[in-house]
Amino acid sequence: MELLExxxxxxxxxxxxxxxxVANDVICAIRKGxxxxxxxxxxxRVLAQSLNLHRKTVVSAYDELxxxxxxxxxxxxxxxVAKNLPNVSPRAxxxxxxxxxxxQETLYEVDDTRVxxxxxxxxxxxxxxxxxxxxxxxxxxxxxxxxxEYRRLASHKFNTKYLAYGPEQGSENLRTELAKFxxxxxxxxVSPDNIIITKGVQMALYLIAQVLLNKGDxxxxxDPGYSMANxxxxxxxxxxxxxxxxEFGINLNAVEVLCKKQTxxxxxxxxxxxxxxxxxxxxxxxxxxxxxxxxxxxxIVEDDYDYDFHYSSSPILPLASADDYGSVIYVGxxxxxxxxxxxxxxxxxxxxxxKQATRLRRLIDRQGEQLLEEAMANLLKNGDIGRHLxxxxxxxxxxxxxxxxxxxxxxxxxxxxxxxxxxxxVWMEYKNGVDRLVVTQKAxxxxxxxxxGCEHYHDPLVRHNFVRLGFASMNVEELEEAVxxxxxxxxxxxxxxx
Amino acid sequence: MELLExxxxxxxxxxxxxxxxVANDVICAIRKGxxxxxxxxxxxRVLAQSLNLHRKTVVSAYDELxxxxxxxxxxxxxxxVAKNLPNVSPRAxxxxxxxxxxxQETLYEVDDTRVxxxxxxxxxxxxxxxxxxxxxxxxxxxxxxxxxEYRRLASHKFNTKYLAYGPEQGSENLRTELAKFxxxxxxxxVSPDNIIITKGVQMALYLIAQVLLNKGDxxxxxDPGYSMANxxxxxxxxxxxxxxxxEFGINLNAVEVLCKKQTxxxxxxxxxxxxxxxxxxxxxxxxxxxxxxxxxxxxIVEDDYDYDFHYSSSPILPLASADDYGSVIYVGxxxxxxxxxxxxxxxxxxxxxxKQATRLRRLIDRQGEQLLEEAMANLLKNGDIGRHLxxxxxxxxxxxxxxxxxxxxxxxxxxxxxxxxxxxxVWMEYKNGVDRLVVTQKAxxxxxxxxxGCEHYHDPLVRHNFVRLGFASMNVEELEEAVxxxxxxxxxxxxxxx
Numbered sequence: 004m005e006l007l008e009x010x011x012x013x014x015x016x017x018x019x020x021x022x023x024x025v026a027n028d029v030i031c032a033i034r035k036g037x038x039x040x041x042x043x044x045x046x047x048r049v050l051a052q053s054l055n056l057h058r059k060t061v062v063s064a065y066d067e068l069x070x071x072x073x074x075x076x077x078x079x080x081x082x083x084v085a086k087n088l089p090n091v092s093p094r095a096x097x098x099x100x101x102x103x104x105x106x107q108e109t110l111y112e113v114d115d116t117r118v119x120x121x122x123x124x125x126x127x128x129x130x131x132x133x134x135x136x137x138x139x140x141x142x143x144x145x146x147x148x149x150x151x152e153y154r155r156l157a158s159h160k161f162n163t164k165y166l167a168y169g170p171e172q173g174s175e176n177l178r179t180e181l182a183k184f185x186x187x188x189x190x191x192x193v194s195p196d197n198i199i200i201t202k203g204v205q206m207a208l209y210l211i212a213q214v215l216l217n218k219g220d221x222x223x224x225x226d227p228g229y230s231m232a233n234x235x236x237x238x239x240x241x242x243x244x245x246x247x248x249x250e251f252g253i254n255l256n257a258v259e260v261l262c263k264k265q266t267x268x269x270x271x272x273x274x275x276x277x278x279x280x281x282x283x284x285x286x287x288x289x290x291x292x293x294x295x296x297x298x299x300x301x302x303i304v305e306d307d308y309d310y311d312f313h314y315s316s317s318p319i320l321p322l323a324s325a326d327d328y329g330s331v332i333y334v335g336x337x338x339x340x341x342x343x344x345x346x347x348x349x350x351x352x353x354x355x356x357x358k359q360a361t362r363l364r365r366l367i368d369r370q371g372e373q374l375l376e377e378a379m380a381n382l383l384k385n386g387d388i389g390r391h392l393x394x395x396x397x398x399x400x401x402x403x404x405x406x407x408x409x410x411x412x413x414x415x416x417x418x419x420x421x422x423x424x425x426x427x428x429v430w431m432e433y434k435n436g437v438d439r440l441v442v443t444q445k446a447x448x449x450x451x452x453x454x455x456g457c458e459h460y461h462d463p464l465v466r467h468n469f470v471r472l473g474f475a476s477m478n479v480e481e482l483e484e485a486v487x488x489x490x491x492x493x494x495x496x497x498x499x500x501x
Numbered sequence: 502m503e504l505l506e507x508x509x510x511x512x513x514x515x516x517x518x519x520x521x522x523v524a525n526d527v528i529c530a531i532r533k534g535x536x537x538x539x540x541x542x543x544x545x546r547v548l549a550q551s552l553n554l555h556r557k558t559v560v561s562a563y564d565e566l567x568x569x570x571x572x573x574x575x576x577x578x579x580x581x582v583a584k585n586l587p588n589v590s591p592r593a594x595x596x597x598x599x600x601x602x603x604x605q606e607t608l609y610e611v612d613d614t615r616v617x618x619x620x621x622x623x624x625x626x627x628x629x630x631x632x633x634x635x636x637x638x639x640x641x642x643x644x645x646x647x648x649x650e651y652r653r654l655a656s657h658k659f660n661t662k663y664l665a666y667g668p669e670q671g672s673e674n675l676r677t678e679l680a681k682f683x684x685x686x687x688x689x690x691v692s693p694d695n696i697i698i699t700k701g702v703q704m705a706l707y708l709i710a711q712v713l714l715n716k717g718d719x720x721x722x723x724d725p726g727y728s729m730a731n732x733x734x735x736x737x738x739x740x741x742x743x744x745x746x747x748e749f750g751i752n753l754n755a756v757e758v759l760c761k762k763q764t765x766x767x768x769x770x771x772x773x774x775x776x777x778x779x780x781x782x783x784x785x786x787x788x789x790x791x792x793x794x795x796x797x798x799x800x801i802v803e804d805d806y807d808y809d810f811h812y813s814s815s816p817i818l819p820l821a822s823a824d825d826y827g828s829v830i831y832v833g834x835x836x837x838x839x840x841x842x843x844x845x846x847x848x849x850x851x852x853x854x855x856k857q858a859t860r861l862r863r864l865i866d867r868q869g870e871q872l873l874e875e876a877m878a879n880l881l882k883n884g885d886i887g888r889h890l891x892x893x894x895x896x897x898x899x900x901x902x903x904x905x906x907x908x909x910x911x912x913x914x915x916x917x918x919x920x921x922x923x924x925x926x927v928w929m930e931y932k933n934g935v936d937r938l939v940v941t942q943k944a945x946x947x948x949x950x951x952x953x954g955c956e957h958y959h960d961p962l963v964r965h966n967f968v969r970l971g972f973a974s975m976n977v978e979e980l981e982e983a984v985x986x987x988x989x990x991x992x993x994x995x996x997x998x999x
Contacts, residue, residue, distance in 0.1 A: 019685050019887075023815060027688040034788075034823045067815055071784060088788070105691045106827030109851045111766070111800045117712055118860040124668050124868070141661035150651050157644045166639035166840035170622050187517050190525045193603045202866035209865050214615055235864050268609070286569060290532070290586070302609045317521060317565055325532040329604030342664035344871045353607045362616040366733050367707050367865060368700035370622070373842045375870070476665075 007045060008053045010037065021056065022063035029064070030073055033084055035104065044074065044082045118238065121230055121463075127452040132485045134453045136279075137427035137473040143398065144342040145382075145391050152378035165373040171365040172357070173200025173349075174376035180383040181349060189310065191324040191333065191351070199350050199360050200371050204308050207334040207350035208232055210360040211269075211304055212239035220268035223261060223301075225253040227459040227469075229278040232271055232306070241268070245461040248277055250421070252284030255291050267301040275309040275318055276426035279459045279471045283424065289322050296330035303331045311340060311392050313425035314400035329353040337379065339427070340392060347371070347379055399427065399475045402482060406474040409486040417493050427475040433468045437496045443470070445492035451485055505543060506551045508535065519554065520561035527562070528571055531582055533602065542572065542580045616736065619728055619961075625950040630983045632951045635776075635925035635971040641896065642840040643880075643889050650876035663871040669863040670855070671698025671847075672874035678881040679847060687808065689822040689831065689849070697848050697858050698869050702806050705832040705848035706730055708858040709767075709802055710737035718766035721759060721799075723751040725957035725967075727776040730769050730804070739766070743959040746775055748919070750782030753789050765799040773807040773816055774924035777957045777969045781922065787820050794828035801829045809838060809890050811923035812898035827851040835877065837925065838890060845869070845877055897925065897973045900980060904972040907984040915991050925973040931966045935994045941968070943990035949983055 011028040013021050032038045044050075047065060051058040065082055068074040075083050127133045156162045172178070178195035185191040201207040208231075216222070218240035224233055226245030233243050244267070246257040253272060261267060272292070274284040284292075296303045305322045323333035336348030350360060364370070382388045406429060407422050420431040433439055443453045454470055477485060509526040511519050530536045542548075545563060549556040563580055566572040573581050625631045654660045670676070676693035683689040699705040706729075714720070716738035722731055724743030731741050742765070744755040751770060759765060770790070772782040782790075794801045803820050821831035834846030848858060862868070880886045904927060905920050918929040931937055941951045952968060975983060 014685070024685070026815075027818060030818055031688050031822070034818075070814060071817060073784070088785075104823075104825040105689075105695060105821070105851075106825060107695075107852050109800070109827040109854050110795065111713075111798050111828070113713065113853050113857060115853065115857065118857050118864065120860045120863050123860070123863060124666055126662075126668075138665060141664035142658065144661065144664050146655045146664065150648065150655060153648050153651065157648060160640065163639035163642065164624075166642050166644065166842040167636060168622055168841050170624075187512070187522070190529050191603075197603060197605075205864070206866040215609075215611065231864075231867075238861075238864055286571070287586070297608065300609050302607070316568060317524075319569060320525060320528055320532075323603070324529070325602075327602040327604060329607040330609070343666050344664040344868070346866060346868070346870065353603075354605050355611050355613065356607050359611060359613065359616050362618045362621070363736075365618050365621060366616065366703070366729075366736055368704040368844060369729075370842070370844070372844065372870060372873070 007032070007038070007050065011054060013054060013056065020063075022060045022067060025054070025056070025061065025064035026067040026071075029068055030071070033073055033088070038084050040084050040086045040088050042084045044084065046081060120234055121458045128450075131447075131450050131452045132477065132481055132488070133473075134451070134470075134485060134489075135473040135476060136454065136471055138343050138476050139339050139395065139427065140398075140476045140478075141342050141344070143395065144345075145387065146342075148382055148387050148391075149341070149345070149375075149378050152381045153374060155381070156374060156377055162377070165377055169370050169373045171370050172361045173198070173371055174373060174380055176380035177376045177383070180380045184383055184388075185351070189307075189324055190320045193351055196354055197351050197357060199357050199364065200376055201334075201336075201348045201350055201364070202346040202368075202371065203336045203338045203348040204306055204334050205231065205235075205348070206346075206364075206367075207336075207348055208235045208304070208306070210350065210363055211302075211332055211334075211356075212236050212241070213363055214356065214359045215269060215302060216241045217268075221261075221265060223253075223258055223267055223270040224461070225272065225277055226461045227279055227467075228271075228461065229273060229306070230458045233461070236269070236271070243461060248280055248282065250282050252277060252282055252288055255288050255295065258292070259295060262295060262299040262301070267299055269302045269304060270296070271304045271306065272322075273306045273308070274322060275307055275313075276423060276428075279428070279469070280430045281421075281423040281426055281428060283319065286319055289319065290325070293322060293326060293328075293330060297328050301330075305331050305333050307333060307335045308339060309426045310335060312396060312399065312427065314396065314403060315422075315424040318425070323351060332356065337388075340388060340395070341379075345375065347375060402474045402477065402479070403429070405479050405482050406472065406486070409483060413486050413490040414493060417497075428471045428473040431470055431472055433470070433493070433496075435497065437468070437493055438499070439468050439470050441496040441499050442489070442492045445495045446488055449488045449492060451488040451492070453489070505530070505536070505548065509552060511552060511554065518561075520558045520565060523552070523554070523559065523562035524565040524569075524571075527566060528569070531571055531586070536582050538582050538584045538586050540582045542582065544579060618732055619956045626948075629945075629948050629950045630975065630979055630986070631971075632949070632968075632983060632987075633971040633974060634952065634969055636841050636974050637837050637893065637925065638896075638974045638976075639840050639842070641893065642843075643885065644840075646880055646885050646889075647839070647843070647873075647876050650879045651872060653879070654872055654875055660875070663875055667868050667871045669868050670859045671696070671869055672871060672878055674878035675874045675881070678878045682881055682886075683849070687805075687822055688818045691849055694852055695849050695855060697855050697862065698874055699832075699834075699846045699848055699862070700844040700866075700869065701834045701836045701846040702804055702832050703729065703733075703846070704844075704862075704865075705834075705846055706733045706802070706804070708848065708861055709800075709830055709832075709854075710734050710739070711861055712854065712857045713767060713800060714739045715766075719759075719763060721751075721756055721765055721768040722959070723770065723775055724959045725777055725965075726769075726959065727771060727804070728956045731959070734767070734769070741959060746778055746780065748780050750775060750780055750786055753786050753793065756790070757793060760793060760797040760799070765797055767800045767802060768794070769802045769804065770820075771804045771806070772820060773805055773811075774921060774926075777926070777967070778928045779919070779921040779924055779926060781817065784817055787817065788823070791820060791824060791826075791828060795826050799828075803829050803831050805831060805833045806837060807924045808833060810894060810897065810925065812894065812901060813920075813922040816923070821849060830854065835886075838886060838893070839877075843873065845873060900972045900975065900977065901927070903977050903980050904970065904984070907980060911984050911988040912991060915995075926969045926971040929968055929970055931968070931991070931994075933995065935966070935991055936997070937966050937968050939994040939997050940987070940990045943993040944986055947986045947990060949986040949990070951987075 047061040051061040178198045216239040222236045222241045225248040247254045323331040333351040545559040549559040676696045714737040720734045720739045723746040821829040831849040
């Protein structure tokens with residue numbers, strides 16, 4: 004029975020009792036057909052010796068095997084692999100190496116095209132500088148504040164309820180604080196019942212798409228636009244109808260033309276710092292858009308993720324704050340206020356839609372992180388969020404100014420851009436036929452990662468020379484170094500193109 | 502212009518600058534048509550006086566309104582609501598009370614039957630004792646350990662990356678630790694690439710259903726069974742095919758009959774402590790089920806949420822650990838190990854399915870809580886989870902024994918149940934025609950909440966007298982009090998029925 008010893012491998016540091024490790028390894032061997040029904044097993048003393056274990060341990064292992072009826076114990080004969088096991092066709096170890104027989108392909112069919120995403124997360128090389136798509140600086144995230152709130156919550160026995168199941172719609176405290184926050188900062192007056200807490204804007208968009216869209220429905224989006232939103236709508240079976248975006252936002256004449264010739268189910272708009280071009284939808288277009296939605300009865304999804312980040316001018320009040328007809332669904336998040344990785348967002352809508360979204364939320368993941376939500380509620384209530392936003396805005400404004408100055412100084416003639424009045428990124432065009440992809444590649448070779456890989460245009464084949472430079476996550480020194488590299492990369496690209 | 506003063510309400514404690522509050526209130530009034538285009542606004546000195554503000558504040562407010570082109574400034578004439586605004590039809594304040602015009606019904610159509618859930622979260626009355634559906638005791642949740650890990654993570658600048666965007670599939674550290682954990686505790690040998698971290702079992706089931714099921718596909722489930730799983734499959738368009746459950750688990754003869762007469766896409770099984778009846782699927786049936794899946798090429802979804810909670814006997818190795826064909830999808834969670842409210846679970850499958858599930862995860866909420874996942878990884882690595890599981894098992898076994906003893910003593914003749922060999926609940930039947938609903942109602946009147954409201958049977962109209970009593974979340978004293986109330990409630994119910 005050398006075989007058996009070779010199949011059993013024990014690690015005393017594991018949380019599992021050793022006797023159970025032995026029993027489990029034996030069971031694996033039986034199931035793989037390595038130990039056949041009726042095969043004799045070594046006596047406990049022998050096995051204990053060869054495995055260098057206490058005999059009692061092996062006895063318990065055999066008891067376990069007997070209890071689970073994997074072995075027969077014949078008085079004065081010994082222990083044998085049970086005869087009455089279903090006969091599993093044994094396969095050679097080569098086909099399924101020991102300690103893993105798990106197949107890497109399903110036996111049943113899986114449609115590899117069922118879910119399509121243009122790009123997935125890729126970590127930039129360690130130590131690289133990064134012009135991301137527009138993310139906050141995680142180094143200033145008020146993590147200590149969050150942990151302080153966690154501690155406070157944990158210190159009250161009463162709060163253990165936040166560790167149990169809770170409301171699918173999200174923390175009532177947080178929804179109450181948000182209702183205040185929106186009323187104070189956005190002239191948006193809703194009740195907590197109009198709010199559902201989500202995992203960032205992403206989940207809000209997913210819930211909306213799955214609840215409202217049917218196969219073949221038309222959704223109007225700006226082009227260039229936010230590819231992750233388009234993917235969510237497409238996944239729900241919708242057809243994307245792109246309309247142009249100019250310096251005042253999406254072109255509403257194009258929208259009206261579409262409305263006149265077909266039924267529009269939904270329009271997606273980013274009114275502050277349109278992704279990717281960073282333009283703001285002007286007041287006049289906002290009011291006209293509301294009129295169009297009222298006339299043609301489509302839903303406006305207003306993604307106002309950037310409302311709280313303004314430098315030159317103040318933000319314009321949301322469409323939702325002037326919507327008395329129930330046309331607007333208002334979504335946003337705190338992922339940029341705290342950190343992209345702390346997924347907490349919201350969706351505001353009339354109650355008949357909130358009700359459906361809440362049910363779907365239950366089916367998807369039952370509920371959000373109550374502790375995180377309660378912590379956010381406290382941070383909003385005691386003003387920490389407001390204070391942090393003030394600090395962050397000051398810092399990011401400085402970084403925006405530094406980047407724009409550096410781009411002017413070092414790349415003056417070779418690039419064109421408009422200074423964004425808020426947000427986290429600059430939308431820049433390369434001039435003189437410099438190829439953005441070549442620049443990106445050259446920069447990468449010098450330790451600067453550019454771009455999130457996001458496809459900004461609806462038609463991925465469209466030829467353009469724009470790039471989105473997120474400035475918020477780099478400090479002044481890093482920005483200077485990054486622009487230096489960028490300038491050198493552009494020079495090299497010119498050589499290539501010229 | 503008394504009107505204006507009445508419309509502007511300032512709160513100096515808000516995070517928003519006062520001048521902006523004034524400006525926003527004026528904008529609201531314009532948009533609501535209360536202030537008509539061309540209407541004259543009071544001079545800054547007058548308004549400042551009547552609002553009891555510094556004049557500079559009102560001047561900034563007017564500057565803001567001018568910058569946003571809501572007002573015209575006519576030299577030596579004064580300030581007027583801008584003429585060139587689109588004409589919004591004004592409505593009386595009675596129709597839309599000030600500070601909220603948000604509609605509670607959408608203008609566009611919403612299908613109220615798009616998402617169906619039999620029940621949603623309802624908080625039990627404060628101070629009530631609760632026989633829940635089977636939840637852990639949040640009072641013993643190792644929250645301090647979690648917070649310790651958060652602190653540790655927060656103390657390293659390097660870890661700020663966990664606050665940024667991360668891998669949709671979940672923390673690589675956690676997936677690596679889980680691969681070890683499964684190998685050690687379950688004889689399940691997979692690579693981290695076979696694992697995706699989810700928000701509890703719920704999200705794993707949702708991902709599976711949305712990726713694999715098409716309209717009209719058949720999914721076999723045990724009856725009685727887990728209604729939330731059935732709802733996820735139904736939402737994905739599948740048809741539920743219920744099969745009976747006996748003391749050894751789901752009836753495989755019934756399964757085979759179904760396989761012979763139609764195409765089966767998926768089978769959902771809870772091998773340990775079937776929800777709700779708490780029975781364990783025996784080894785023989787497990788191996789036969791694998792054979793059936795191989796023959797008829799359906800996917801087995803193995804929900805092993807209870808594997809780590811065993812009292813009398815050891816758990817039986819998962820189906821997944823003996824699956825060499827890629828038939829089994831293994832799902833579970835740590836929601837019962839740490840706390841129901843800390844949503845962290847996993848799905849294990851061949852890589853072609855994991856790939857699709859990961860893409861869908863990105864569309865749903867982009868990623869999980871990296872900090873939570875990293876904390877879990879550390880707790881697994883340093884053995885805290887293993888130690889906590891040992892403690893919890895000891896405690897819950899004691900509570901199970903206490904409940905079963907009390908039920909025997911105080912309700913001996915009136916109820917019937919089998920002592921579960923693990924898990925969090927007892928499946929009990931009322932005898933002598935006592936109506937479970939009457940008992941539940943009587944108990945509620947005496948301060949004991951029974952049941953989660955879960956519909957256990959596929960046919961909600963089926964007449965049964967079973968109830969699921971979760972014992973893990975109550976300590977010994979609470980269990981004694983709860984059973985006392987239950988006994989009295991049963992007596993009252995007997996009077997009603999007899």
